[in-house]
Amino acid sequence: DADVTQTPRNRITKTGKRIMLECSQTKGHDRMYWYRQDPGLGLRLIYYSFDVKDINKGEISDGYSVSRQAQAKFSLSLESAIPNQTALYFCATSDWELGYTFGSGTRLTVV
Amino acid sequence: QQQVKQSPQSLIVQKGGISIINCAYENTAFDYFPWYQQFPGKGPALLIAIRPDVSEKKEGRFTISFNKSAKQFSLHIMDSQPGDSATYFCAASYNQGGKLIFGQGTELSVKP
Numbered sequence: 654d655a656d657v658t659q660t661p662r663n664r665i666t667k668t669g670k671r672i673m674l675e676c677s678q679t680k681g682h683d684r685m686y687w688y689r690q691d692p693g694l695g696l697r698l699i700y701y702s703f704d705v706k707d708i709n710k711g712e713i714s715d716g717y718s719v720s721r722q723a724q725a726k727f728s729l730s731l732e733s734a735i736p737n738q739t740a741l742y743f744c745a746t747s748d749w750e751l752g753y754t755f756g757s758g759t760r761l762t763v764v
Numbered sequence: 765q766q767q768v769k770q771s772p773q774s775l776i777v778q779k780g781g782i783s784i785i786n787c788a789y790e791n792t793a794f795d796y797f798p799w800y801q802q803f804p805g806k807g808p809a810l811l812i813a814i815r816p817d818v819s820e821k822k823e824g825r826f827t828i829s830f831n832k833s834a835k836q837f838s839l840h841i842m843d844s845q846p847g848d849s850a851t852y853f854c855a856a857s858y859n860q861g862g863k864l865i866f867g868q869g870t871e872l873s874v875k876p
Contacts, residue, residue: 657807684861693773695853695866696808711863743807749861752798755807 656680659744659756666734666763674729674759676744684748685727687711687719690741690758699742702727734763767791768856770867777874783841785870787854790835794856798864799828799839802851811852812839813860844874 657678666672678685683704688696698711700719708719716738718730731738744756770787777783789797798813814821814828814837821828827840841848854867 686863688866693868695770695868696864698863698865701863745807747861749859752810752813752860753800753808753864755809757805757807 655757656754657744657746657756659742659759661759662757663760664762666761668735668763670734672731672734672761674742674744674761676727676729676756677725678727678744678746678754679725680746680748680754681724682746682748682754683724684746685721686745686747686753687717687727687729688743688745689713690743696743699729731761731763734761736763739763767865768854768867770854770870772870773868774871775873777844777872779844779846779874779876781844781874783839783844783848783872783874785839785852785854785872786836787838787867788834788836789856791856792835793858796857796860796862797828797830797837798855798857799826800853800855800866802853802869808853841872844872846874846876848872849874 687699800808802808855864
């Protein structure tokens, strides 16, 4: 099994729909992140969590929310999806010694 | 504002050549500078990283050069191979386990 698992891998949804992207990890790391990847813009931080009770906004949090259900689970929600949220979304974990481990990504299309 | 700027956006290199990707940063408090490699359909994976107390770090064919005074660092891929074709991201953070700020990415294509 992968260290960081993201579901679904691909999703097409309609404008205005609520959608949740899920992430689970077996690394035992406290720190988890959600990034968004767009061509020419790199990866931009949406939200991050340094432990179960800690949630922080990243540089592009508007239109998104997160929930840290347990140390191993960190989900990202789009309350009312819009077309410019079409992107590749990555979940990651980190620790002090080994740095980041990324999931394989969720490709989201909002039509 | 973009705290980490990466160039070029795309790069084509012949097999056996040297690939060079450059990054510049703004915040002198950054303390950790990794490079990530991403293949299609996969998440980024750590390739090599450096701290500002050294000017160069080499791992196999991959070398990071770091210029603290210029606030720049670069990735050199020696003897580039078609299997190196991927997207490369530079990044910076205040510490190794902290939140990363990424550059825009460079799509490298190594031609046989």
